[in-house]
Amino acid sequence: MKTWKQIIENTFAQKKVRGWTKLYWCIDLHDTIITGKYNKFNEGATIFPYAKETLDYLYNTNENTIILWSSSYVDAMIDIVNKMNLKFHFFNENPECPSNELCDFNNKLYFNFLLDDKAGFDPQKDWEEIYFTLVNQSKSLTLA
Secondary structure, eight states: OOOHHHHHHHHHHHHHHHTOSOEEEEEESBTTTBOOOOSTTOTTOOBOTTHHHHHHHHHTSTTEEEEEEOSSOHHHHHHHHHHTTOOOSEESOOTTSOOOSSOOOSSSOOOSEEEOGGGTOOTTTHHHHHHHHHHHHHHHHHHO
16 A cells, blocks of 8 residues: 555655646544544544644645535534644535536545545544655755
8 A cells, every 4th residue: 555655745746747726635634633423513523643734734835725524514614624724625615626528526526535434544643744745845845
């Protein structure tokens, strides 16, 4: 199985070859960004180590767009995002990639990365690997 470092490096290489201006990160909330407490307003939830740092890094770069991907109600999402000072570009949608003659994004949004515990994401270790891969990649691009 590929590491997050390999996945990120490969996708950034594709971005360069294909001339993409952005990469899209679709990220689940419960048991991915925060511990799942499974009550409407997430009382008692804590954020996983390196999740906030990674989200802040992604949000503050022009080449990344982060989409909060959750089945929770909007009022609950607004509540937890505000409580934890999390920033996302979109919630359950990617209006920057509309349907076209080749692709129908009406029922499936476009993304390059999916971070979701149900897709195998392990928040206890994967956030740290992603964060340091992004930071180190940024440093190497600056030095190049």
